[in-house]
Amino acid sequence: MSQFIFSKKAWLFHAFFIFSFSIIAQTPVWTENFEYPIGDEIGKHGWLFENDNPYLKVCPGLTFEGYAGSGIGNGLQIEEENKNAARHTFPQISEGCVYVSFLVQFNSNLKSQYFFTLWDGNMPSWAGGTDTKFAFNGRIYGEKNSDFDSRLNIGLSFYDNQKAVYTTDKPVVIGETYLLVIKYEIVPGDNNDKVSLYLLDRIQDQEPEQPLLGPLSDNASKGDIYPAGLMFRASHTGQDIIVDGIRIGTTWKSIISSSSSGISKESINNRLKIKKDSQNIFITLPKEEQINIYGINGKLLFSVKGNTGINRIPILNKGLYFVTAGKEKGKVLF
Incomplete structure (x- = not known):
């Protein structure tokens, strides 16, 4: 039974990753x-x-x-x-x-x-x-x-x-x-x-x-x-x-x-509380969630178990990043 549960979780994670990648691939990097x-x-x-x-x-x-x-x-x-x-x-x-x-x-x-x-x-x-x-x-x-x-x-x-x-x-x-x-x-x-x-x-x-x-x-x-x-x-x-x-x-x-036509539609809803300084992003979570950071090409760059409250994540390079935590999604531009 435990093996079945693990496989189901693995499948759900895989499906979510593909869905997240698809969202990123269909989202413009910049518009004017x-x-x-x-x-x-x-x-x-x-x-x-x-x-x-x-x-x-x-x-x-x-x-x-x-x-x-x-x-x-x-x-x-x-x-x-x-x-x-x-x-x-x-x-x-x-x-x-x-x-x-x-x-x-x-x-x-x-x-x-x-x-x-x-x-x-x-x-x-x-x-x-x-x-x-x-x-x-x-x-x-x-x-x-x-x-x-x-x-x-x-x-x-x-x-x-x-x-x-x-x-x-x-x-x-x-x-x-x-x-x-x-x-x-x-x-x-x-x-x-x-x-x-x-x-x-x-x-x-x-x-x-x-x-x-x-x-x-x-x-x-x-x-x-x-x-x-x-x-x-x-x-x-x-x-x-x-x-x-x-x-x-x-x-x-x-x-x-x-x-x-926009990142802030229903697919990426920007309900995550994200702030930044010159070197970090700060993600506030209401409960423990897995935080994933993706680049503009959908590549997973960083993944960590987020804690309740403020989580600090260092960012080394300028660019547009997509963030997921649980069911919530957002973006941040450095």
Whole structure:
């Protein structure tokens, strides 16, 4: 009888672990819906800047049927070359895949320059930081279509602007709203990460077998990165792009599905009492429970029997962590 009880407990734990992993895999790591007043400079809302030039501004947002980031808040207008590039960090992802999705509407022709890139999160020296690597991998471009004034070709490079690859058979229509998804694959080893780009005119719950562009890998000189930030860049006079509904995750499901639109829904309810300082998280429990700490990829990082009252758990690295204790679940960002 005791053997049966143990097996049942083991099965329940296994099922709970799979369920917890599934929740984490379907949860975005970071989102931005630009829920700020129209006309506000984006630098007022946590976005980083490079110099004293004017900031990009909040504008009316975009919609896309079925997309989790559709119709929430406003958007960001990317225009004119003398505007500040808009950067934002997110929890560093150091293994597996990074998916970044956002709605985009092109309202003018472009001049073969990139307007989006992933980033390692370190501010370069020329922007007031200390980093000299200039690690902007996964660049998205736009250029005028040679056959139609009302259409654009979309481009992608890993790092080198001279190696950008452009679409030829699927131009986008100026004024239409699309869903762009860039996938960054972290491959073990040096200088072999890959990027791919997807362009959607309707929602697709499953990752397409073939991307629009890629996978590409061309960065033998600058090296790979662990993505920890993104940047939107105004590059030339006359540029006019609106972006909205940014979602970052480690699976296709985590960024696309409306059912994964927030960590604080019923699946991860944030009823745990969690506090933090610079080196620890503190979890208050009403009774003894097993505390489990997971990384953003669902990997169990720490497990301990929690006591009634306050439990201190040291955290060594910055990032987003998911916490379970009994039936309760929560998150904490360092």
